[in-house]
Amino acid sequence: MKKLSILALAACLALPALGVRSARAEELEPQYRKAVAKGLEWMAKQQHRDGHWEAAGAQYPITMTALGGMTFLMEGSTIREGKYADNIRRAADWLVARSQPNGMLCNPNHPGEAGRYMYGHGFAMLFLSCVYGEEEDRDRRKKLEDVLTRAVLFSGKAQTNRGGWGYVSAADGGGFDEGSVTITQMQGLRAARNAGIVVPKEIIDKGVKYLKDCTNAQGGVIYSLGGGGGGDGRPALTAAAIACGFSAGEYNSAEVKKWFKFCQSHVPLTLGGGGGRFGHDEYTHYYYAQALYMLGDNGWDKLFGAGDKNKLTWTKYKKAVFDNLVKSQGGDGGWTGGMVGPVFITGVNLTILQLENGNLPIYQR
Secondary structure, three states, X not given: OOOOOXXXXXXXXXXXXXOOOOHHHHHOOHHHHHHHHHHHHHHHXXXXXXXXXXXXXXXXXXXXXXXXXXXXXXXXXXXXXXXXXXXXXXXXXXXXXXXXXXXXXXXXXXXXXXXXXXXXXXXXXXXXXXXXXXXXXXXXXXXXXXXXXXXXXXXXXXXXXXXXXXXXXXXXXXOOOEHHHHHHHHHHHHHHHHHOOOOOHHHHHHHHXXXXXXXXXXXXXXXXXXXXXXXXXXXXXXXXXXXXXXXXXXXXXXXXXXXXXXHHHHOOOOOOOOOOOOXXXXXXXXXXHHHHHHHOOOHHHHHHOOOOXXXXXXXXXXXXXXXXXXXXXOOOOOOOOOOXXXXXXXXXXXXXXXXXXXXXXXXXX
């Protein structure tokens, strides 16, 4: 997410192999391990026989399939072995079968995807890149490499001249771009680079610049640069920008500092009940948890210096969020609420709860 730059090989060599369960996974407290186990079983039961998942109203099947597959990879299963190996393989096969000749990972004829296919494309690229490293069958691996190589090229061609992405390609969308799809593409491209797929450096550089250009005076990331930019910063997009900034190596940039300060004052450390809900909170915390996990407990002091009593740390976040997630989990193992539906919410919460497993390079410190 093969090379994005001359640093890519070093990055890949430094990353542990998928499927090797980190010792940290066994350190997760019993009540959280139990919640994860129940959630994964629920997710497995929601998978359709052909390998896909979908959101409420049969929406977003590409995105939901990739998100569902990622939760099993985070558990430590791989496409080769583990409790959920069959679920992962069926999800990967379903997505590969929807690769288009131009590289787009989508079924353009599906009404739940046609008008926003770049979301699914980004998530599918993320999941398939994480699967690729564990595929040992020569023919299947070669096919995955071809699918991912074309997917990366499609993302590059779909990028607007401002460096962002919209719900559809730049050509199909008249050059429209916005933050949430841009972030999805950035993570998918980073995962492809991690897997050893060639990702032109200029694509990533333009994406990072787009997020920086979207940053307003308050440090928040606005919705879109279209129409000259401007507007209020979006907490959800700002949290996501941090995770993308870290993935792109922006560990100490002025923008990352601005984004963190904005989120410190605009993102409540509540999710899943016990403190109230707010708009797009699952989406926000999907990325915010990643950002704070990578920040750790000492990162804030390195960015801003010691002395901030309200500093953000992973331990503080975990204490505020994890118990609420356990309390709000349904008896069947899933989570409910929101417009997108339980598959999305359960996938998000399982991602958050499993970050400490350390099984996927894209989510590691």
